[in-house]
Amino acid sequence: xxxxxxxxxxxxxxxxxxxxxxxxxxxxxxxxxxxxxxxxxxxxxxxxxxxxxxxxxxxxxxxxxxxxxxxxxxxxxxxxxxxxxxxxxxxxxxxxxxxxxxxxxxxxxxxxxxxxxxxxxxxxxxxxxxxxxxxx
Numbered sequence: 001x002x003x004x005x006x007x008x009x010x011x012x013x014x015x016x017x018x019x020x021x022x023x024x025x026x027x028x029x030x031x032x033x034x035x036x037x038x039x040x041x042x043x044x045x046x047x048x049x050x051x052x053x054x055x056x057x058x059x060x061x062x063x064x065x066x067x068x069x070x071x072x073x074x075x076x077x078x079x080x081x082x083x084x085x086x087x088x089x090x091x092x093x094x095x096x097x098x099x100x101x102x103x104x105x106x107x108x109x110x111x112x113x114x115x116x117x118x119x120x121x122x123x124x125x126x127x128x129x130x131x132x133x134x135x136x
Contacts, residue, residue, distance in 0.1 A: 009053055013056070024125050028105065093111050
């Protein structure tokens, strides 16, 4: 059996505006920011602890380009992945989607029964799609 080093999984997403994204994820989704605030009052790097093993890092597009080299960042309205948030009830799905909407998210799929269960989806201020589902 090989030895595994436990490190958190970090999901990095490109963003246009640090303040807009920070406010959306902190206030709209109630994610916990981590790290010391920079001069603008926002942690640098801008990260949120989602659970013990997963972090969300929001990287200004220019910095994101340093990592992806000749690859292109998907434009607004183009999705390369769907990020899922699990809840325990239909009402919790409704609540999360509504909170995101109140924080200026675009509703992509209204909450409701889908073939795979109760779910709804929204796009964050940079167009990244989040699906909220009842954990099965």
